[in-house]
Amino acid sequence: MKILLIEDSQDIAGVIFDFFEIRGDYLLDYASDGRHGLELATRNHYDLIILDIMLPLMDGLDVCKTLRNRGVDLPVLMLTARSDREDILEGFEQGADDYLVKPFDLNILEARVQALYRRKTGAVATKFLHFGELKLDLVNRVVERSDCRFKLNQTQFTILKTLLMRAPDVATRDELIKEVWQDDEPDGDVLRSHIYQLRNQIDKPFRHAYIKTVPKVGYQLTAET
Known part of the structure; x- marks a missing residue:
């Protein structure tokens, strides 16, 4: 599975990369700001995006909204440090498929990633x-x-x-x-x-x-x- 991680925290990104690398079934690309993440997501093929909300240059909500407006329908899992109901609903409104509130368990992250991937591939007969x-x-x-x-x-x-x-x-x-x-x-x-x-x-x-x-x-x- 090829994943795009858009996360401005180098520490969090490093932990996620190390975790998925050990699993061996994942390829990860990385962007540290929303503008670069949008460029990668538009230009390359990915199976899923892990997207932080709070990003420099362009926040995650705008990245997700822009992708959906451009017809990019791959699954988006949002990471947020804000657990307010309004923030979570806004993420869904902009096109997110799921969310996790920081800090999160890495095994839960992988389970959510796998669930979204199965849902997407199961909905499409030919990929x-x-x-x-x-x-x-x-x-x-x-x-x-x-x-x-x-x-x-x-x-x-x-x-x-x-x-x-x-x-x-x-x-x-x-x-x-x-x-x-x-x-x-x-x-x-x-x-x-x-x-x-x-x-x-x-x-x-x-x-x-x-x-x-x-x-x-x-x-x-x-x-x-």
Whole structure:
């Protein structure tokens, strides 16, 4: 699950990052102010946003309201230090799906995150990941670009899914290998061969190549300029 955390307290953000990192099933991005958080939420794909209300530059209520006005419907879990009934109702009015009052138990936070994620994915029969013109159907393992559709094998699908979840950041070789082969990596540079095959499908017929090699690190998806 890919989560965007928008929280101005470095201490709180660090604790949340450490907690979810240990769990191993989460990828987190971070913004320390509302304006940057809104930019990330609009530009990238996430499964859920954890959003503090009290933020510099743009408060969480305005971030949530703006996202909803732009048609972004991913779940938003609000964090607030204010437990007043009016503040909580205002958060729901601006489009929040749930809230937690600080200080909170991290296990309760994870339970709320999982509940929102299940509710969202259960309500949508087909789920997609997007980046630029790329659209990946997670159910049928089909990727679309412009008017073209490409059926992916399981390895190609896992690689592209990982790249999309990390985009526009880099997915390291180790991360990709773990996603595809777990702890049973085959001999030789098999990953490079699969990347080559994937490029032949989604990049070679087009002017812009999405998949970029980051030497000695891994691969990333790059937007058109």
